[in-house]
Amino acid sequence: MKAFADLLERLAFTPARNGKIALLRDFIATRPDPERGYALAALTGELELRHVTPSLLRSLAADRVDETLFALSYDFVGDLAETMALIWPEGPGGNTPDLPDLVEELMSTGRAALPGVIAARLDQMPASERYAYLKLATGGMRVGVSARLARIAVAQYGDIPVEEIEELWHGLTPPYAELFAWTEGGEKPVSAALAPFRPVMLATPIDLDELRDLRPGDFSVEWKWDGIRVQAVVDQGVRRLYTRTGEDISAAFPDVIDAMQFDATLDGELLVRRGDQVAPFSDLQKRLTRKTTPKALLASHPAGLRIYDILIENGQDLREMDFKNRRNRLEDAAQHWPDRIDLSPILQVKDWDHLADLRADPPDAVIEGVMIKRRDSPYLAGRIRGHWYKWKRDPMLVDAVLMTAQRGHGKRSGFYSDFGFGVWDGDRLVPVGKAYFGFTDEELVELDRFVRQNTTDRFGPVRAVAPKLVLEVAFEGLNRSNRHKSGVAMRFPRISRIRRDKPVEEADRIETLRALLPPEV
């Protein structure tokens, strides 16, 4: 248990993603089965221990600690498990069982016996282990480890492409002993699960100059829709909807699952659609954030699929087939789909200049560019050059005023590197976004110097700066937002230029941004 408690502690205080991956990799390398598997499952929320509720913990605490003192402490600490871990009176001690024993105990203990079991364990442990144990019991580690990050760590440890791990993941259950055996030179596990996720084929970016080296006749072109890339799988009646990294999002999209009346693995875009209209990305986001979906939202935000490709049909693997033939199979299959599911149309393109014209004026606001696919390519896992290209629409640009700055970590220690900016709303600036990349190292030094010389206020690690500097911000799209005062939220904002030359009065106005919002459907 100590090793897991230490890992949790280090993850919590390691801000960098690569640092977290390194910690996980080291843990996998040094801890035995089944401990490492249970630890990974606990961190990624895949251990289902649903009986341990906050109210159970509160009542346990009430048996040991004065209620007023507990309330004052919780108020100060702000986290129930942490308060419990710190305030729990030091017990008689003893040997803490290993993580696997504790997990299995929590899984197998009935609701009635659970409080007694937890209290006895807390009495055995020192404070750092009490914290880890309580986080284990309640779930929600909040140390910034996603399932994807965990899979990357496993892939790095075993020197295996992460796509291969993603493909297997849904057939595996904690503590993943067969997966670790494979990373250490053993046999690759055979996934017995129905409707597994298959690694997705990804595109590399391209521009007009690079396109001119390619023959238009070798390629097939489609719109790139601004939804979520998904894989819809039906296998002997088992239906699943996966994101392109293999997260199972079936539960959030029962309407799509119901419509999946086929036996195939399809590659497509998840979109919210109202009749013929495709709704903007922000409408899809409302559906994505939920684990389950209320009826009213299903009615107001109906989801559907626009299909790009077919990987498997009636158990037959088509991935070795070239794109042209897969497309033929796909068009045949599309005859039987219900309304919610349709085919992504192929664009008739004479040459690349013609495509440039189409791209500049797409027929729908929810199109974010074009996809260019080699007609004789098989369906390949991952992002491999030479097969699929994406030519995204040019980023949107806005001239905004630097308003706040926050200190960076690691190699950016000592620099203000996270910038908040705003645009004019009347004679006031309203914040519209934050960006922490896009600038060069030299520009970072310049921005940092500006922040230090123009600080007007400090809030913890954040500084407010005088509105004097205009930044050109590039972003991929704009959503309506109720959370932001400005009513807009940018996607992938980054700082593309420092506009020293531009007076702040000439920065953009909020009306300019609102005009860029997608129409409400």
Next chain:
Amino acid sequence: MRFSDLLHPTERGLYCPVADVYIDPVAPVPRALVTHGHADHARAGHGAVLATGQTLDIMALRYGADFTGARQVAGPDPVQINGVQFEFAPAGHVLGSAQIRLSHRGMTITVSGDYCRLPNPTCAEWQPLPAHVFVTEATFALPVFTHPDPMGEIGKLMTSLRAFPDRAHMVGAYALGKAQRVIALIRAAGWDAPIYIHGSLQALCAYHQEQGIDLGELRPATAETVTKAETAGQIVIAPPSAFNSPWMRRFADPVVGFASGWMQIRNRAKARGVELPMVISDHVDWPDLTRTIQELAPEETWITHGREDALMRWCEMTQRVGRPLRLVGYEDEAE
């Protein structure tokens, strides 16, 4: 005569009207008694100051030799002022720190100042000064605060140095007391390489060494000649405010640590951007605070600054008389 006739809170701090002296006044007064050299307790500009020799030296280092009109060293023998007797005894908080016991016509009050009961290689150990009234701090007066063994916390730093031998390890520590204690603990852990210190720690570290506290070889971390290569895998001690300055860029991919009792609370550590929190405190934790009150068994416990609500509740639960003084001007965050 009531206890409050001998000592009571005012806007300037605790005041003894019989002797006409203030203890740790937060604004200039004609006559001040000072428990220790931290800036919120020891201020410049008084008419006269009575404090331990080390506290007077520290005040002179911080504010210049003319920090007060007159000064008097509080030695082992009690001092009489207008019929009130004042005794100074070690508080175990920082070098020179003292508790002060007032005695007048058979009535006694002990003002603890800030205090700590864990052994500390940089200052004399806390001694009990029983009295009718015990005036205590309450900086860490919540049952969630149990300070771990400081050597274990230094062990985290040593582990990180082994794990990241290419990164400079920056340890935030306040200039008086904490910085020197952290250095002494690092030496006790067997680290005998030079330790780099921020320029603002220079004078106080030198003073500790003059007072016979061995801190080993210290090098200036703010010298222009310090290179990234030189400090990679080395320890740098600095006041936490220095971490916000461009000075940080001189170090190789720094690991930011902070030695403070507040580091026990995750959100506090994270909000400061700390990667290596070390729970090392110069104050009593909850078990020591409540144990001290039990041992001294005063008729009344007065609480100066910190989390008085929880300590008041504990007094109520243990049938003791507690009284919050709600003194203003003391920074319980600066630990």
